[in-house]
Amino acid sequence: MTPSLIRGRPRRATSHICARVMYTLVGVLVGVVWLVLPGATAPETHAAAVGASASTDETSTADLVLPLVAAGAVLVLGVYGYVRRTRRARTRTTPAAAAAMAPDTSPLAELDELDERARQLLVEADDAVRTRREELDLLRARIGPEAAEPHAQALRDAEAELAAAFRIRQQYEDGVPEDETSRRHTLTGIVGRCQEARRRLEGFDRGDLGEALEFAETRFRDLTARTAATGTTPTRLAERYGPTATGPVTGYVEQAKDRLVIATTHLNQVRQSTDLDDEESAVRHLRAAETSTARADALLTAVDRLASDLSAAESLLPAALTGAEAELTPVSDRADADRVLAAVREEVTARPYDPLDALRRVVGATVPLGAGRDGVLSAAALLVARNAVATADTHITVRREFVGSTARTRLAEARRLLLTDPWSAAVRADQSMRSP
Known part of the structure; x- marks a missing residue:
């Protein structure tokens, strides 16, 4: 027979019924005693009635007290039963279910809540900084760098706070510090820095609405023309370097066109809201x-940047191969690196090939062996890292609504390592592309 999932409930119901029956029997018993006792003592009372008037008074007193005692007992038992039934109704769960329903106030639960809050604020602060950076670029172009300097300084201050918060977050995810109290303090510090970054960005003045609208429309037209010119670039790159070389920017031109269509709709809404004197709606649109034009710009810039980086990698690769072989000469355990270099040379001879990927593999094969810290390999590592960081940044910029704190933290760490440890920066940037 399959056990019932609620088989405990009939037992509780049975116990309640039993308790009620017991209380009723006790009450009945007390009532019977109250009724029978006077009858049982009646003969004796009658026989002694002539010479025991004092005893009669005591019996009458007893007859009055006994019903009161019985009624009080029944009342006490009734109240006691009601209290017990109420308590059982309030705690009518198993111990495990009660523990699951109760709020978890353990230190570990508090740490998880604080961790989630820190993640959320990192995303919000990063989005705010990115938005202000886009707006500042427009403001500089419209009113000039000098006039926009106060806003530029506020943005730099916010970026510094956010960079520090991301750095602390990276250390936290790497397990530093280890003890719970210190980790709580660390998360509190992240929350504080994110809030300070947001505060630094308050009071951004967009200037005259009509002037801003005219500039936005001019920029929209420029990007529309640029989209047509950049549209042929991926095809040209694929023909020269192979289809895999354009993988990072696949679909970017089409996405840019979609962003510009969205921008057109909002610009029309701005005009309509302005005609209706609805300034709040006009500013929102x-x-x-x-935002749509800025993302279109980022997508087109990524395509142009890839073309430039592929050309630079193609020029640098022969020297990088020669430099890698020279630096690996004194290295004893170099069999794996030699295989990578040989494979790259075969690809270069066969053509077409992806020079950025080839350069990345050369750097990746030599850096773990202690080579590539100076000279041409250092330049190759920096080129690879810059491309990886820029690619990850574009990825987050155009998809920021769907990118969480982990990817942003990895990208921030890649930026920090860019000049001091380019290969580690490239690795972190690649991790950012694969992180939520």
């Missing part, structure tokens, strides 16, 4: 239009 203007910001949406600027």
